[in-house]
Amino acid sequence: MLAPMDTRQNAAARPPESHLDLLERPLFAHFATVARDGSPRVNPMWFLWDSDAGVLKLTHTNQRHNYRYLQANPKVALSIVDPNDGYRYLQLRGEVEQIAPDPTGAFYNTLQQRYRGRTTEVKDRDVRVVFTIRPTGFKARG
Amino acid sequence: MLAPMDTRQNAAARPPESHLDLLERPLFAHFATVARDGSPRVNPMWFLWDSDAGVLKLTHTNQRHNYRYLQANPKVALSIVDPNDGYRYLQLRGEVEQIAPDPTGAFYNTLQQRYRGRTTEVKDRDVRVVFTIRPTGFKARG
Structure with a gap:
């Protein structure tokens, strides 16, 4: 007897070691x-x-189009290219598994520090949210 | 009497002059x-x-997933970031209005010249196609 086909779209996936740096670099x-x-x-x-x-996390607000789109369809994809080699890239496919408020702007500050090396007051913290994305698949090239 | 609402999704759109360079640069x-x-x-x-x-044109093959997806849903979007300023970018939304064969690889050669400054024989010219995308909207930032 054949095992039932696994039709889940949200089985977790891990990124390939060869392209992990594209997730770790800002x-x-x-x-x-x-x-x-x-x-x-x-x-x-x-x-x-x-x-x-x-998981991958993004900062967003609950005022933008994507916030509404993701309520109806939580499926997303991200593409990250190596700026030192445009032919080396990683695609992540996944689903938004959680949208949480960021009432103090703490997560936004984490990303400011990562991308700009400093933090400022998060004036729109009342509407800031954190998207948590569970990967379902990766594609790596180069 | 009110004019009938224009429900077409494919009314042509022109890119903003301020971000035209992001379309012109390779x-x-x-x-x-x-x-x-x-x-x-x-x-x-x-x-x-x-x-x-x-219109915007891409080279593709008729062997890849996207070729099949676009038969069912021709709607696409593209995001282009200025490598000199990651906060300056252009989003194009549109529809694939034509998929044409590229039997001599001539269009592929045009893109090779644009991106690599030289051309080579296009070995997969039998399956190469040109996607022509008609923009329906632009979003520019930065």
Whole structure:
């Protein structure tokens, strides 16, 4: 008897060791989402790779389009290119598994420190949220 | 009497003058598409902006996933960041309006010249295609 086919789309995936640096370095990730009409969107974003949990986190606000799109369709993809070699890149596919408030701006500060080496007061902390993305697959090239 | 609402999604759009250089320079565009299951994909791609026609062209093959996805859903988006200023970027939304064969590899050679400054024989010219994307909207930042 055949085992039942695993139809889950959210089995966790781990990034390939060869391209882990693209998650660890403070690069921009091009974040793709799907709008309600089925058309894609893509924007450069700051991110943090949480190696222990195996998840990627983004800062966002609950005022932007993507926040609404992701309620309807939590599936996302990110593309990260090595700025020293444009032919070396990593694609992550996954799902937003949690959207949490960031009421003190603490997570935003973490990303400021990572990308700008300093922090400032997070004036829009009342609307700041953290997206936690669980990877379902990776594609690496170069 | 009110004019009927224009519900077309494919009204042409022109890029903002302020960010035209991001289309003219040989940068990578992060190309987002939607797979059959409604999840997005995003990959770095070469591209050519055809200013006269107001369309963006990509080289692809008819052997890759995106070729099949785009038959079902021709809606796409591209994100291009200024490598000299990561906070300056352009998002293009649009639809694939034509997929044409590239039997001599001539268009692939055009992109090789643009990105690598030289051309080589296009060994997979039998499966090479040109995607022509008609923009429906732009978003510019920075």
